[in-house]
Amino acid sequence: MTVSAVSSTTTASTTTSSSSTSSSSSLTSSEFLSILVSELQNQNPLDATSTTDLTNQLMSYSNYNQQQSINSSLSSLSSSFSSLVTLNSVNYIGHNVEAKSDTATLSNGSATYGYSLSSTASSVSISISDSSGNVVYTGTGTGNSGSNSFTWDGKDSSGNQLTDGSKYTISVTATDSAGNSVLNYTTVTGTVTGIDTSTSTPSLTVNGVAVSAANILGVTS
Secondary structure, eight states, X not given: OHHHHHHHHHHHHHHHHHHHHHTOSOOOHHHXXXXXXXXXXXXXXXXXXXXXXXXXXXXXXXXXXXXXXXXXXXXXXXXXXXXXXXXXXXXXXXXXXXXXXXXXXXXXXXXXXXEEESSOOSEEEEEEEOTTSOEEEEEEOOOOSEEEEEXXXXXXXXXXXXXXXXXXXXXXXXXXXXXXXXXXXXXXXXXXXXXXXXXSSOXXXXXXXXXXXXXXXXXXX
């Protein structure tokens, strides 16, 4: 009868421990050791935990503890790296930069974009869309291998001058004589006026548009 009571206690304890463990998304070192000690205290004396099982559990604790330490170190490293990126980004404020992007703000009746071609294009089509995705302008561009620029005069396809301050996105289709695309990427050029650190990766404000610091191609002045 005594053995049966111990066995029942062991089962209840194990069930409680399992339920507690599964309901928690993380386990501290103290909690792990507490569960291990409880298991040893409440084990069935006629069917005690084997040396192998105990060793495996201790190894699991060791690996878990090491993983927790690594996670803590990585978190600290990530925080330091983010601070470093933010500090470096501050140096861009007030400078004109060229960055990979497809969106610019209409200012003083115009917006300037750039695009890079891997080889000479026989056909280059350009379209400009507003923030709602509506195409407001279509035209053509130069097809030189390497860097090309395009300045939009801020007028729609009907010749109406659009209002300054709105953001417009360029789309470039460039193909060679065989019809293969030769477009690498599009760019914008503008002055960095601020930094947004609300996300894990700081972004620069270039002419009112958020641009990742990683997409900066160069500083022009």
